[in-house]
Amino acid sequence: MSILIDKSAKVLVQGITGRQGGFHAKLMMEYGTDVVGGVTPGKGGEWFEGKPVFDTVRTAVQTTNADVSLVTVPARFAADAIMEAAHAGIRLVICLTEHIPVADMMRVVAFCQARGTRLLGPNCPGIMTPGQAKVGIIPAMVATAGNVGVVSKSGTLTYEVGFAMKNAGIGISTIVGIGGDPVIGTTFVEVLEMFENDPETEKVALLGEIGGSAEIVAADFIKNAMTKPVAAFIAGRSAPPGKRMGHAGAIVDGGEGSAEEKIQALEAAGARVAANPEEIPGLLA
Amino acid sequence: MPLKLHEYQSKFLFREYGIPIPQGRVASAADEAQEVAAELGGVVVVKAQVHVGGRGKAGGVKVAKDAAEARRHAENILGMDIKGLRVEKVLVDPGADIKQEIYLAITNDRGARMPLIMASMEGGMDIEELNRERPEAIIREHIDPIMGLQDYQMTFIASAMGMPRAQWRSFGKILRGLYQCYVKSDAELAEINPLVITGEGELLAVDGKVIIDDNALFRQPALTAERDTSDEPASERQAREAGITYIKLDGQIGCMVNGAGLAMTTMDMTKLYGDADGIGPANFLDIGGGATPEQVAAALRIILSDDNVKCVLFNIFGGITRCDEVANGILTAYNEVKPDAPMVIRLQGTNAAEGNRIISEAQIPNIISAETLTEAAKRAVAAVKEGA
Numbered sequence: 001m002s003i004l005i006d007k008s009a010k011v012l013v014q015g016i017t018g019r020q021g022g023f024h025a026k027l028m029m030e031y032g033t034d035v036v037g038g039v040t041p042g043k044g045g046e047w048f049e050g051k052p053v054f055d056t057v058r059t060a061v062q063t064t065n066a067d068v069s070l071v072t073v074p075a076r077f078a079a080d081a082i083m084e085a086a087h088a089g090i091r092l093v094i095c096l097t098e099h100i101p102v103a104d105m106m107r108v109v110a111f112c113q114a115r116g117t118r119l120l121g122p123n124c125p126g127i128m129t130p131g132q133a134k135v136g137i138i139p140a141m142v143a144t145a146g147n148v149g150v151v152s153k154s155g156t157l158t159y160e161v162g163f164a165m166k167n168a169g170i171g172i173s174t175i176v177g178i179g180g181d182p183v184i185g186t187t188f189v190e191v192l193e194m195f196e197n198d199p200e201t202e203k204v205a206l207l208g209e210i211g212g213s214a215e216i217v218a219a220d221f222i223k224n225a226m227t228k229p230v231a232a233f234i235a236g237r238s239a240p241p242g243k244r245m246g247h248a249g250a251i252v253d254g255g256e257g258s259a260e261e262k263i264q265a266l267e268a269a270g271a272r273v274a275a276n277p278e279e280i281p282g283l284l285a
Numbered sequence: 286m287p288l289k290l291h292e293y294q295s296k297f298l299f300r301e302y303g304i305p306i307p308q309g310r311v312a313s314a315a316d317e318a319q320e321v322a323a324e325l326g327g328v329v330v331v332k333a334q335v336h337v338g339g340r341g342k343a344g345g346v347k348v349a350k351d352a353a354e355a356r357r358h359a360e361n362i363l364g365m366d367i368k369g370l371r372v373e374k375v376l377v378d379p380g381a382d383i384k385q386e387i388y389l390a391i392t393n394d395r396g397a398r399m400p401l402i403m404a405s406m407e408g409g410m411d412i413e414e415l416n417r418e419r420p421e422a423i424i425r426e427h428i429d430p431i432m433g434l435q436d437y438q439m440t441f442i443a444s445a446m447g448m449p450r451a452q453w454r455s456f457g458k459i460l461r462g463l464y465q466c467y468v469k470s471d472a473e474l475a476e477i478n479p480l481v482i483t484g485e486g487e488l489l490a491v492d493g494k495v496i497i498d499d500n501a502l503f504r505q506p507a508l509t510a511e512r513d514t515s516d517e518p519a520s521e522r523q524a525r526e527a528g529i530t531y532i533k534l535d536g537q538i539g540c541m542v543n544g545a546g547l548a549m550t551t552m553d554m555t556k557l558y559g560d561a562d563g564i565g566p567a568n569f570l571d572i573g574g575g576a577t578p579e580q581v582a583a584a585l586r587i588i589l590s591d592d593n594v595k596c597v598l599f600n601i602f603g604g605i606t607r608c609d610e611v612a613n614g615i616l617t618a619y620n621e622v623k624p625d626a627p628m629v630i631r632l633q634g635t636n637a638a639e640g641n642r643i644i645s646e647a648q649i650p651n652i653i654s655a656e657t658l659t660e661a662a663k664r665a666v667a668a669v670k671e672g673a
Contacts, residue, residue, distance in 0.1 A: 106393070159602050160602050
């Protein structure tokens with residue numbers, strides 16, 4: 001099995017008529033994801049690769065029974081698009097969009113929580129349950145089905161690790177990209193808890209980075225509530241303090257959020273921490 | 286990089302939200318500083334406007350008893366180098382009669398995913414230091430981002446921090462003003478330190494700091510115009526204008542990578558294998574998804590503008606980015622830039638085989654290819670050692 005999505009997920013793509021949205025919607029369909037339609041305000045009634053396009057998420061849900069939505073719209077419209085999906089009763093919203101203002105995300109996260117909608121991201125590569133479905137931009141080639149759960153703040157680093165695992169013959173239950181922004185809908189701990197409760201996940205790989213304290217909170221959870229082994233990598237050991245390393249959230253601020261403190265906390269919690277992400281498969285074997 | 290406002294910009298912004306500030310003005314020449322001081326009359330403070338902490342200790346803040354002395358201070362401070370930054374402007378403020386210094390700030394609490402108010406009667410000092418030494422002296426209150434700041438929370442903060450009752454009313458006004466300022470300006474941080482209680486019992490924001498969320502600048506045209514980029518290295522500004530995220534570091538291996546997490550990881554690997562020999566990353570650089578040949582060329586030029594760079598390491602894991610396109614980009618860039626430094630190229634993922642073929646057929650003498658990230662990092666370190 002898997003967490004959050006499997007082949008039964010009925011997926012909408014918000015922004016399906018856009019370049020990015022359309023491109024990835026097609027790749028998702030090729031992978032076997034059940035994309036049931038798209039939403040672009042003002043383009044309701046059109047078709048995309050044989051799937052209906054709607055003006056609003058509400059009509060799309062009424063017509064297609066979609067339960068998952070992928071948000072690919074530009075930053076200044078993305079907060080509204082996430083809220084629209086939550087309002088329409090979507091169970092899981094995955095937001096790829098980068099550069100959404102933090103103030104918007106704080107309100108959006110509260111809005112989603114009040115409606116029982118789980119949000120992944122923003123600024124995340126999405127989610128993939130190998131062999132079943134993928135929602136987002138994770139390339140199909142980076143993973144085969146198996147029993148290791150992967151949770152990560154980053155996109156290409158995740159591909160790197162997934163690919164190394166695949167080459168080592170290690171399969172993945174679900175890859176969850178939580179995103180590199182300061183304020184995100186789903187944190188490491190929530191995903192770790194889902195993996196801990198998933199009967200098909202036996203081990204977990206956690207890929208973190210500098211900035212914030214989510215990895216420290218995750219270490220507490222690993223120590224106190226997890227029975228499954230965890231391998232981890234933290235990016236940004238060589239990053240200088242006070243500089244934002246690409247991801248809006250990747251900044252060591254006032255001595256907080258350094259790679260060293262995260263690595264120490266994870267090691268103290270019993271996780272095996274790799275100095276090189278290509279060592280992760282060895283730590284999972 | 287985040288938009289940091291200078292002290293004077295921060296305080297002038299506070300004033301728009303009804304927060305009382307000293308009636309000073311900015312000067313960029315000593316004459317001007319003297320005029321402002323003469324107009325204000327009495328004791329004034331001349332304060333360097335630079336984006337670094339500790340300017341007081343560096344001699345960037347001086348008290349003057351009259352306009353002539355203010356002029357002398359301004360002459361010394363203007364043009365002064367404080368931690369590598371040249372002082373272009375001074376703020377000339379009237380001296381305040383300070384009875385008590387208070388700390389008050391609103392910031393984004395990323396863990397709680399809510400705005401956080403921090404307040405302390407022990408203002409004036411560095412908040413990080415206070416937080417380490419006496420965390421109990423700081424009152425913390427989260428704000429519901431949908432509902433906003435409530436009256437009972439203002440009463441709670443004033444009461445819990447030990448604000449004298451006589452000042453509750455004016456403190457409440459300032460707190461509400463600061464919250465409005467934080468929300469309306471899309472601030473990551475809106476800080477008054479110190480907020481002072483004067484001899485007459487008035488509250489006054491004597492120093493301030495505001496940082497604006499870069500991602501919200503599209504709806505903050507007035508604040509965007511206030512950006513002072515003088516502390517941004519020229520190479521970082523060029524990169525920002527080219528849509529590339531670049532941060533200069535002090536090592537020898539220039540890194541060109543797609544994706545922020547992988548870019549950091551690639552830096553880490555050069556340090557992991559090079560640190561023993563004093564070798565490490567020269568920069569962080571994320572060329573983003575779907576990099577075009579033009580972008581790759583621009584990125585290569587920016588990397589090579591750093592004289593410390595002895596080797597360039599390309600680490601591309603193709604997802605949306607296609608390795609064949611990047612390979613063509615590298616060749617275009619190579620032919621334009623003709624770098625002397627060896628280049629280690631590692632292409633993996635989407636169309637990697639095609640990308641590697643393009644590179645190897647070009648038969649460029651100083652290109653070293655690598656299969657894995659580990660191999661690439663080790664070869665880049667070896668190339669720097671050989672060249673040394």
